[in-house]
Amino acid sequence: MRTQVLIVGAGPSGLLLGQLLHRAGIDTLILERQSGEHVLTRIRAGVLEPGTAELMDEAGVGARLRAEGLVHDGFALAIDGxxxxxxLRALTGGRSVLVYGQTEVTRDLMSARAEAGLPTLYDAAEVRIADFDTERPHAHCVVNGAAIRIDADFIAGCDGFHGVCRASVPADALRLFEKVYPFGWLGLLSDTPPVSDELIYGRHPRGFTLCSMRSPTRSRYYLQVPLTERVQHWSDDRFWAELRRRLDPEAADRLVTGPSLEKSIAPLRSFVAEPMRFGRLFLAGDAAHIVPPTGAKGLNLAASDVRYLSQALIEHYRERSQAGIDHYSSRCLSRVWKAERFSWWLTSLLHNVDQEPAFQARLQQAELDYVLGSEAALRVLAENYVGLPV
Structure with a gap:
């Protein structure tokens, strides 16, 4: 088989790249090691920056997002009750975010790809990529028991943190940066009305909380827990009781509980791999960087990678220019590190870290007092939250 751009990974970044390139007349083939049904079961982020929503429009898949997404002009910080x-709107000159689940983003992109009849190979086993440092990169995989070779002009590694693409790069060609946080997020999804019309980020002596939503009838809640916790130790009743303890009085009174649809614990880490291009292999999204979810940057960072990569590849095929390709990594990383800084800062500001001495705790409180008392500091927070310019 042959294609112009082989995309490894059928998550939102791979699907979005495929859709943008398709609209530019560039052939793509997507390889995914999981089934399509499994891809749609991943419960992930749901806060989209304006730039991400605009990119969905450019890809021709923004109609349902615009019709069903929830526009949020602000959010709340609940500090010790x-x-x-x-x-956000007042602090950023009229910009807002859009709440629309990553599962729905993926569903829209999968539907568009299927309607266009574009090839996606699900359940691809034994995926290997080779010769991406030459002009003839290719991949091998097994689908339905048949061995397949795929030749391409370029390979886009959109296959996540544990994917094959970054793992195929020689170790001495990579520089890795990582911070692992000493806590995780216990998340619960339920068909209950949200406790608030806007997200609430809570700092409490018992730990961080986040009250979010996927729709007016579906809520997503998170609790900071130690990494030693196990999800099976958390019944629904225990989760709701702990959440109520950490909420401000108004939110606690409004909280509607119900059976969980999904419950899981996600560890938090910051991670960056540099560079993001190796010859004709490009890394995008979680394959190249991870942020703690506190700042809602993961999906949005992946989308900005895809914007840069799609522009670079379109420029290559239309104008025979290498400029976008040559600058892909530096353009991405400039934005990635700003988002890493913001996500680390907000995580450090709102979470309890048991290992920190009393001096550090006082600094955290002083930082919160400063942010909440300074319009300039609030503007910095808001500008980063809605997304810095691409």
Whole structure:
């Protein structure tokens, strides 16, 4: 088989890249080691920056997002039981975020690819990529028991943190940066009305909380827990009781509980791999970087990678220019590190870290007092939250 761009990974970044390239007349083939049904079961982020929503429009898949997504002009910081609203629209000159689940983003992109009849090979086993440092990169895989070779002009590694693409790069060609946080997020999804019309990020002596939503009838809640916790030790009743303890009084009174649809514990880490291009192999999204979810940057960073990569490849095929390809990694990493900084800062600001001495705890409180008392600091928070310019 042959294609112009082989995309490894059928998550939102791979599917979005495929859709943008298709609209530019560039052939793509997507390889995915899981089934399509499994891809749609991944419960992930749901806060989209304006730039991400605009990119979905450019890809021709923004109609349902615009019709069903929830526009949020602000969010709340609940600090030790007192809620403070961050007015995003006022602080950023009219910009807002859009709440629309990553599962729905993936569903829209999968549907568009299927309707266009574009090839996606699910359940691809034994995927290997080779010769990406030459002009003839290719991949091998097994689908339905048949061995397949795929030749391509370029390979896009959109296959996540544990994918084959970054693992195929020689270790001495990579520089890795990582911070592992000493806690995780216990998340619960339920068909219950959200406790608030906007997200609430809570700091409490018992630990961080996040009250989020996927729709007016579906809620997503998170609790900071130690890495030693196991999800099977958390019944629904125990989760709801702990959440209520950490909420501000108004939210606690409004909380509607119900059976969980999904419950899991996600460890938190910051991770960056440099560079993001190796000859004709490009890394994008979680294959190249991970952020703690506190700042809602994971999906949005992947989308900005895809924007840069799609522009570079379109420029290559239309104008025979290498400029976008040559600058892909540096353009991405400039934005990645700013998002890493913001996500680390917000995580450090709102979570309890048991190992920190009393001095560090006082600094955290002083930082919160400063942010909430300074319009300039609030503007920095809001500008980063809605997304820095691409």
């Amino acid at each position: 007192v809620r403070h609203r961050i007015d």
